[in-house]
Amino acid sequence: MAAHKIAHATLKGxxxxxxxxxxLTLGLFAGGLWKMYHWNEQRRTRAFYDMLEKGEISVVVAEE
Structure with missing residues (x-):
């Protein structure tokens, strides 16, 4: 019998x-989004405390 040669697809790892x-690309992208989120939260917190210090807002409920 003659040996048949069959072309097999070579699977590469x-x-x-x-x-x-x-x-690395996905990690840097996700890290950048996370950092932007924290910068936004830090900005909002700083703005809140600045307004609180200036007296523009209060954390105490005004009694009527």
Missing amino acids: PSVVKEICIG
């Missing part, structure tokens, strides 16, 4: 460099 680049 994951590319380490490509995985590192994708992970």
